Amino acid sequence: MKVLVPVKRVIDYNVKIRVKADNTGVETANVKMSMNPFDEISVEEAIRMKEAGTVEEIIVVSMGVQQCQETIRTALAMGADRGIHVKSDEDLEPLAVAKLLKAIVDKESPELVILGKQAIDDDSNQTGQMLAALLGWSQGTFVSKIELGDGSAKVTREVDSGLETIEVDLPTIVTVDLRLNEPRYASLPNIMKAKKKPIDEVAPADLGIDTAPRLQTLKVEEPPVRQAGVMVDSVAALVDKLKNEARVI
Amino acid sequence: MAILVIAEHDNANVQASTLNTVTAAAELSGHGAGDIVLLVAGSECAAAAEAAAKVAGVSKVLVADDAAQENALAENLASLVVGLAGDYSHILAPASTFGKNFLPRVAALLDVQQISEISAVVDGETFVRPIYAGNAMATVKSADPTKVITVRTTTFDPAPAEGGSGAVEPVDAGDDGGQSRFVERAESGGDRPELTTARVIISGGRGMGSGESFDLIEPIADKLGAAMGASRAAVDAGYVPNDWQVGQTGKVVAPELYVAIGISGAIQHLAGMKDSKVIVAINKDEEAPIFQVADYGLVADLFQALPELDAELAKILS
């Protein structure tokens, strides 16, 4: 089967982000960018399926500015087969991304789309579910285990009360959680090979999708900072503070 | 137009997350939106519907009682909600794994951009939500005719569970689309308080070194009536179950007292607990970033500090 893996370019998870002085957003100039960590897990899972012989082709898609092609190259170096770059200089909201992905699914007919459960920049946690709805497909979200079967898949989901297992009909949408696998690093020879793998570039208009935003960001601010506390020098002093100063025990 | 809140419940009772979401809905009513209607979709859920009708501020409870809604499968629940959506200006669900799973489907089918995990209501169309693991707060205004919203439960007080007298009205639960099937649920459960509603939480990190050493936390948690949590590293290492994870991609908590043991304080962890009222950190590394958000910090080896803490608590609590 064919698998589609959407990968988002985001500020690296190790970067301490800064809010712009004019409160219009977050500073992205000269900031390290990487593939959304959840999407690395999706790419890894698709590659393992290919290695197991259940998947023939892995297509990665990234949407956004020109540099998204670097993110696509990273996935190609890990082992994906080809890339699609939907080029846009506008901020794309999850609904727009889901519509663009639907247009690509309609063309490519994958049987499985694996997305991250959330992008660590907007923390939306929406795109996979939206894509499933637009396609009228089943979904398995926040998944820590996937077992592909004939015409269906069994997925284990990380939910607030523990783990839930459901069976979903194929084609399906899966969104991955952190414990599904540990993504590999690309080897040097594979990075070289990836340079020759094809990346198609398309514009949202080519796909016939209106990506006009529905949300207007009025301002972006720093969260309130906590006041620095005190260090105590013993467990007894700690308990005393909690009882007599903070009065929480 | 009225506000529709999708209740999270276990067929017998409504979950606390529903009460927090009702409070967010009440704030919308205060800004000119209409009455609050609760949807209880489940199977043999009459008791949950009755409990929902008693929640203060709820004017009506719609009950969709059918096997098709038994396990909150996203496909069936979303299509039920979309069928009801026409009567409402706002559709809300808690930002728990329950709400996050199905509500974006509703939004997409209504051609609406969902507003995820709001932490404040500015007015009927403007909301504050955390982005970048809570390191920035965005104020966003929605241009969509229907607002589809998940609610960060820790920033809205629970609505009183008693005092309301909503009318209970059955609605058609819709068909089972049959695209997905429930297989099983493994709940780690236990008789400790739930993480998201506990007054006190004690969390352990990679510093605990093993699952067994969480036994050192247990008697302390017992004495304080605390829930137990963990960092991602502790969960990934297999020390404790996944539903203990606190953080950007785990649970968001805001107890009166949060105690972090052997946790370094990565931003992804802080994202889930920095709104706690009082934070205590015990770590052997005085440079650990967790101390920057702690009200009380203790530099110590946890294997020594935890038994001591247990003994001190035994003294004052006896």
Ligand SMILES: Cc1cc2nc3c(=O)[nH]c(=O)nc-3n(C[C@H](O)[C@H](O)[C@H](O)COP(=O)(O)OP(=O)(O)OC[C@H]3O[C@@H](n4cnc5c(N)ncnc54)[C@H](O)[C@@H]3O)c2cc1C
């Ligand atoms: C996409 C993404 C999402 C993430 N989401 C989350 C999330 O939701 N929640 C989360 O927690 N993390 C999350 N993380 C992981 C996060 O970045 C950190 O890796 C993690 O929080 C570290 O856990 P830790 O503090 O337990 O471990 P470490 O960072 O390894 O810290 C262990 C601490 O224990 C101390 N210690 C060791 N031995 C002792 C001892 N004997 N006595 C006292 N102290 C001791 C050490 O000094 C150290 O500070 C996420 C990461 C990514 C990339």
Ligand SMILES: Nc1ncnc2c1ncn2[C@@H]1O[C@H](COP(=O)(O)O)[C@@H](O)[C@H]1O
């Ligand atoms: N611009 C994008 N390009 C490619 N994939 C995306 C993009 N935005 C979101 N996604 C996918 O959708 C997932 C969830 O994102 P979100 O709904 O924004 O939290 C991500 O992990 C990606 O797999």
